[in-house]
Amino acid sequence: MIKEKAKEKLKDATLQRNLSSFCRAFKASWEKAYGKWDFHKLREEVSAVKRPEKERIKRRFEAFKKNAEKHGAKVYQAKDAEDACRYIASVCRKARSNVVVKSKSMTSEEIRLNLYLKREGINAVETDLGEWILQLAQEPPSHMVMPAIHKSREEVAELFRQKLNEEVDPNDIKQMVKIARKHLRKAFFEAKVGITGANMAVAETGTIALLTNEGNGRLVATVPPIHVVLLGYEKLVDSFEDALKILRVLPKSATGQNISTYVSWITPHKETHFVFLDNGRLAFAEHEIYSEALKCIRCGSCANFCPVYEKVGGHVFGHVYVGAVGIILTALFHKSSVSRELLSLCAGCKSCSYYCPAGIPLDRLIDRLSLDLERADFKLKLANRLLLSPGLAQRGAKAASKIKDSLSGFNPKLSHFAGDTIFRDELKSLKTESSSGEKVLFFPGCAVEYIFAEDGVNTIKLLERLGFAPEVPEKPVCCGYPMVRSGDASSATKAALRCVELIKDAEKYRWIITICPTCAFALRELLQNLCRKSPEHFKKAHRLRDKVLTIGQLLEKTDPEIASCERITYHNPCHQLKGLLFSPQKWLSAKLKENFVPLKEPDRCCGFGGSFSIEMQELSDSILEDRIASVIETKAAKIITDCPGCMLHIKYGLSRRGSRMEVEHLSTFVLKNLK
Amino acid sequence: MKKKTALFLKESEGVGNENIVLEREELESLPFDEFGFIELPSLKIRKEASIGIEGISKALIEAQLAVAETGTVVVDDSDESARLAASLCDELHVVVYEDRIVGKLEDTRKYLKEKASQPAFIAFITGASRTADIERVLTTGVHGPEKMVVYLVKEKRVDKRKGKRKA
Numbered sequence: 001m002i003k004e005k006a007k008e009k010l011k012d013a014t015l016q017r018n019l020s021s022f023c024r025a026f027k028a029s030w031e032k033a034y035g036k037w038d039f040h041k042l043r044e045e046v047s048a049v050k051r052p053e054k055e056r057i058k059r060r061f062e063a064f065k066k067n068a069e070k071h072g073a074k075v076y077q078a079k080d081a082e083d084a085c086r087y088i089a090s091v092c093r094k095a096r097s098n099v100v101v102k103s104k105s106m107t108s109e110e111i112r113l114n115l116y117l118k119r120e121g122i123n124a125v126e127t128d129l130g131e132w133i134l135q136l137a138q139e140p141p142s143h144m145v146m147p148a149i150h151k152s153r154e155e156v157a158e159l160f161r162q163k164l165n166e167e168v169d170p171n172d173i174k175q176m177v178k179i180a181r182k183h184l185r186k187a188f189f190e191a192k193v194g195i196t197g198a199n200m201a202v203a204e205t206g207t208i209a210l211l212t213n214e215g216n217g218r219l220v221a222t223v224p225p226i227h228v229v230l231l232g233y234e235k236l237v238d239s240f241e242d243a244l245k246i247l248r249v250l251p252k253s254a255t256g257q258n259i260s261t262y263v264s265w266i267t268p269h270k271e272t273h274f275v276f277l278d279n280g281r282l283a284f285a286e287h288e289i290y291s292e293a294l295k296c297i298r299c300g301s302c303a304n305f306c307p308v309y310e311k312v313g314g315h316v317f318g319h320v321y322v323g324a325v326g327i328i329l330t331a332l333f334h335k336s337s338v339s340r341e342l343l344s345l346c347a348g349c350k351s352c353s354y355y356c357p358a359g360i361p362l363d364r365l366i367d368r369l370s371l372d373l374e375r376a377d378f379k380l381k382l383a384n385r386l387l388l389s390p391g392l393a394q395r396g397a398k399a400a401s402k403i404k405d406s407l408s409g410f411n412p413k414l415s416h417f418a419g420d421t422i423f424r425d426e427l428k429s430l431k432t433e434s435s436s437g438e439k440v441l442f443f444p445g446c447a448v449e450y451i452f453a454e455d456g457v458n459t460i461k462l463l464e465r466l467g468f469a470p471e472v473p474e475k476p477v478c479c480g481y482p483m484v485r486s487g488d489a490s491s492a493t494k495a496a497l498r499c500v501e502l503i504k505d506a507e508k509y510r511w512i513i514t515i516c517p518t519c520a521f522a523l524r525e526l527l528q529n530l531c532r533k534s535p536e537h538f539k540k541a542h543r544l545r546d547k548v549l550t551i552g553q554l555l556e557k558t559d560p561e562i563a564s565c566e567r568i569t570y571h572n573p574c575h576q577l578k579g580l581l582f583s584p585q586k587w588l589s590a591k592l593k594e595n596f597v598p599l600k601e602p603d604r605c606c607g608f609g610g611s612f613s614i615e616m617q618e619l620s621d622s623i624l625e626d627r628i629a630s631v632i633e634t635k636a637a638k639i640i641t642d643c644p645g646c647m648l649h650i651k652y653g654l655s656r657r658g659s660r661m662e663v664e665h666l667s668t669f670v671l672k673n674l675k
Numbered sequence: 676m677k678k679k680t681a682l683f684l685k686e687s688e689g690v691g692n693e694n695i696v697l698e699r700e701e702l703e704s705l706p707f708d709e710f711g712f713i714e715l716p717s718l719k720i721r722k723e724a725s726i727g728i729e730g731i732s733k734a735l736i737e738a739q740l741a742v743a744e745t746g747t748v749v750v751d752d753s754d755e756s757a758r759l760a761a762s763l764c765d766e767l768h769v770v771v772y773e774d775r776i777v778g779k780l781e782d783t784r785k786y787l788k789e790k791a792s793q794p795a796f797i798a799f800i801t802g803a804s805r806t807a808d809i810e811r812v813l814t815t816g817v818h819g820p821e822k823m824v825v826y827l828v829k830e831k832r833v834d835k836r837k838g839k840r841k842a
Contacts, residue, residue, distance in 0.1 A: 022811055071794045129817055130808035146808065153810050177806060177814045184818065185763075189728045205791035215762055215804040215819040222758050222796075240784045240791070248780055258686065259745040259780075261802050265787055269753065269794030 002316065002341045007618050009312040014152045016311070020626075022149055023310040027601070029256025030301070030355075039357075042249050047359030049242040052234060052294035054285045060203040060236035061276065067206030073268035076275050081111035084277050088113060088195065088228055089120045091273055095226050097122070097192035101184075103210070103217040104128040105197030106144055106298055107230050107277055109320045110333055113195070124195070125187040127216040129180050136163045142314035143322060144300035145254045150313050184216070194220035198231040199250065199297070200243040201274075207267040208235075208274075209243055211250065211260040218264045226271045233281050234294040246297055249357040253299040280332050289368050293328045295358040302352035302362055307605045307623045308345050317345050324352030324362040331369055340373045345616065347609035347623065348485050354578035354603075363579070367484050367526070375487025380611060384483045384491040387446055388498070390476035397422050397450035413617060416652045419451035424476065426453045430460065435469040438510040441503065442470045443548075445519040447644030449476040455644065455665040459515050459551060462671040466558050468510070473502040479522035480530055482610055496530035499523070500537045506544035515551045515667045517576030517643050518610075523548045524580070550576055551667045552584030552642050561675040562591040566637040568669075569597045571627070571650060573643030574605050584642065584666065600630040608649035620649075628653035631661065642666035679743040679776045684827065686746025690802030691815065693824045702770065702828050710735040712760035715770060726756060730763030737770045740786055744779045745801055748825065751790065752798040767803070767820040772828045 009015055034042075065075045078084035092100055100117065102108065102124050114124045114135070126132045130148035134141055136159050141147030148156075157170040166179050196217055198208035208229055210217040221227050237243050251257040284290045303309040303323025314322030319330040319338050327346065331339035343366065352362040376384065386393050400407065400418035408415035423444055440463055448456035463470040480495035506512065514520045524545050531537035549557075570585050577583050589596040607613065607623025614620075631639055631650065639654075639661055641647055651663045684694050707713060711731035713722035724731055736757060738748035748769045752758040761767055777783065783799075790797050804819035815821045 018810065025811065127818070128808070129806045133808065146811070148808050149811075151809070153812075156809050173809050173812045174814055176809060177817050181817060185728055185730075202791070205788065207787075207791040207795075213805050213807075214817045216817075218752075218758070218796075218798065219762055219818055222755065222762060240787045241781065244781050244784060255807075258689075259747055259799065259801050261690070261800065261805055263747075263799035263801075264752075265791065265795070265797040265799075267791045267793070267795045269796060 002345060003616060005316045006312045006345065006616065009316050010618055010622055015150050015313055018149055018152065019310050019313055022146065023304055026256055026304045030252065033252040033256045033258055042245075043357050043359045045245045046249055046297070046357055047295060049237055049245055050234070050295040050297070050358055052285050052291045054282065057233050057236060057282070057285055060238060061233060063203040064201055064206050064236060067204070068268055068272070068274055071206065071268040073206070073272040073274060076273060077278065078275050079278050081279055084111050084230060084275050085113055085116035087275055088230065089117055089122065091226065091228055092117065092122050092193050093120070095192040097224070097226070099123050099125060099187060099190045100193040100195055101125050101127050101187050101191040101220050101224060102195045103197070103212060103220040104131050104147065105195070105230055106321065107197050107232055108195065109141065110279065111277065113230070125184070125191070127184050127187065127220055128212070129177065129214060132180060132184065133159065140315070140320070142318070143303060144298050146300070150315065188219050188223040191224040193226045193228060194224040195228045195230060196220050198229050198235050200237055200246055201231055201235045202240055202243050203236055204239045205267055207265050209247065210264045210266065211262070213255070213261040215262045218262055221264060221266055226273070228273045228275065230275045230277060232277050232279075234296070250297050250299055253301040253355070253357040284332050289365060290328065290332060292360050292365060293325060293332060295360050296325050296329070297358050299357060301355050301357065305351040305355045307349060307351065307607060308347055308619065311619055311622050312345070317342065324366065325360065328362070328365050328369060331373070336373055339369065340375055343370050343373065343375050343487065345619070347605060347607060347612045347620070349574040349605040349609065350578035351574070351603070351605065370487030371484060371489045371492060373487060374489060380486040381488050381491065383611065384486060384488045387478045387482060388491060388494055390449070393446070393450060393476065394422050394424065412656070413613065413621075413652050416648050417451060419453055421453045423449045423453040423456045426457050427472070430457055432460065433464055435464060435467070437467040437469045439508055440468045440470050441506075441509045441512045442472050443479075443503070443512055443514045443519060443523070444472060444476070445514060445516045446476070446478050446482070447516055451648065452644045452665065455515060455668050458665070458668040458671045459513070462551075462667055463513065465671065465674055466554070466560060470513075475502060477502040479519040480526065481518050481522040484522070484526060484530070486611055492530055493533070496527050496541070497534060497537050499527060500531060500540045500544070503544055506540065506547055509547060511549050511554060512544060512547045513549055513551055513554055515642060515644070515665060517550050517573045517580060518645065520548050520550045521575045521579040550580065550582070550642060552576065552587075553582055555666070555670060556584055556587045559587070560670070562670065562673045563675045565592065565595055565673050567595050567597055567635070568592060568638045568640055569599050569631065569634040569636040571599060571606065571631070571639060571641040571646055572602055573641060573646045576642065577603055588640070597634040597636050599634060604630070606646050606649045606653070608645040610645060613649060624649055624653045628657055632657065632659055636661065638662040638664055638669075640664055640666050640669050677773070679778050680773055680827070682743040683741055683746055683776050686743065687825050688746075690746055691823070692746070692802055693822070694827060695824065696827045696829060699828055702826060705735070705826070707735070709733055710768070712757070712764070714754070714757045714760075717770070717772070723756065724760060726759040726763055730765065731760060732764065733766045733768060734760040734764040735768045735770070736761055738775065740783055741771045741776045742780055742783060742799070743776055747799045747801040749783055749786065750798045750800060752796045753794070758796060758798070761798070761800075762819045764820055765816070766822045766824065767800070768824045768826065769800070770826045770828060
């Protein structure tokens, strides 16, 4: 089971050290590489260039074929893995090439080309150092760009000793590279066929671009007399102009380099075979949302920025393709059942989408896949039903608060899910002032209703102090996000319809305010689509969408004055920063001046992720530990955040470390410190 | 010095290249004997070598363009022996004429398109052959050059249409 595999990886100290230092170093070089560039603008351009419409793909392919054939190249259209392998093997046989050299190609991994060729008696030698090491170790790559990132120098030295009979000091990496150079140089000259992928294929001239740092790509394309290029249709672009746009982002997002050392632009000049792989691509080019995955430029940054990948690596969080896009591509090109398992590893932090240089909304693709594959098991479905029956949920919440201590003995994390009171009880005793201010709707959401009642009450008071006349929906209502995340389609639709019904006349409110960015994200971005089967609800969902704000967004707009306070720090909830693309940190730090201490790595996830925090507790706890370490480092008296989920998790994390730092919701903090 | 030139030199140094800024005359007095392979169309110098599995120690070639943004040299590598020499040498030395430096990657578009209308192999080269595949330790010389030297020539190019001179 994937959960067990993840746990194993958490115990692998070498892997933990390698991945953690890799991901951190990558982020720093990513920042440096993008430097003065406007990342969002660059990625919009790439996203437009890679728009995966079937007609465009067809047109590009025809142009590429015509131009490549003009120079004598063969262009073969392979419908699936078997077809592509068969064609490539026949090229090798005809050339009497028992040894072929390859430069790294994920597409060749996708079709398991090496295995096929081996069965045909052809030895395919990987020439990328990392891939070659893995070939010696008989392991698959664990990363699209850094395939051997999970291997330590000691393991490599041992491998060289066993497989190559080469003794080498594990600390002498330079010598290891020399050994590889010697062995691989021989293979280049033995092979009669060189197989590469292509990073871009330029239709206007029939040219491919090949990026490597080692220079193995250009050697594979140069030394053997025959060049085979295996590529998916999605690698096609119209022009050099478009290819250069991809070139600008690909190395930056792949390795944090400005550019890869070698970029080869090859227009057929010797015996060349282009093998275009379909394997589902042409079908999914027509899919309303999965087609987005065809924009992928294989940079691997959705893995590099993923807090889960950082913990378990690509052997667990991936199939052939790893990380967030790997979840999707596994379903598209391989098996849904594998993809279904991978889905349960996603913490839902949206880092993948936030950093995707091709602008693929990976989080939405993942959510949609979760729903399409009905990921939710019995337990998750039961929990979702509970949230749809407020009466039952309230009784459950009250019961939980009574047994908080015994829950703590069972699993300390669970006790943090229990509040002291429920929101609706508190609401009864709340005296609201009649106000002539603008009407706003406060949307409490499940976390406030059942766990953080006090923050809900404080928000109503704060809204009044800010001059508004707040109202709340007459009954507890769920935004539907837990159902979407857990892949429970029928409950998600029910929740969405109920939500629209209970918000009622959205027109009469100036704003709809939440203190949970997840609710805000769901209401703004998901609700309408979930209501697509009911035209009436769909229309209403559209009307309310633009009125939704988080309390942080409202505070930035209204800009109230804050009295001085103790030293505080702030944690960005992922769904606000990476989902709504907003952070109140700037506002907060401007108000608090020297009393504000920023957290290191302000976009790091706390590892909560709703049901993920329980389903994958060890993993979730491990992600949390990293966040807590930087929280404690600030030596602040209090940490502010504006997501009840993050609050819950950080409270738990701090208590585990025995820290007495306070955790407070932004809403409550501002209310207490208003001037 | 022009802004583009300064940026090119900075980026080139950033990837570990040795940059040598020269006058046109100084270029002619480079120790050509030290190179196993030379291809300098602007000086009409070509020194052939058959490149085998052992590679060669030093190759000297000329860039058609250079990109300031990335510190890249753009080489027409369509000639196979020149490409093998540049790929399998221990040290790659590249002559870059200042007036051939463009600011941005997209400024190479026209050149690429023109070249690609015929069978061609155009290489963007930005530093020595490198890997970080073992524990992310940066190591050069994995397949090709361990070192790259750039000669930046501060002058306009001479006419190259006349006959070739053997070195």
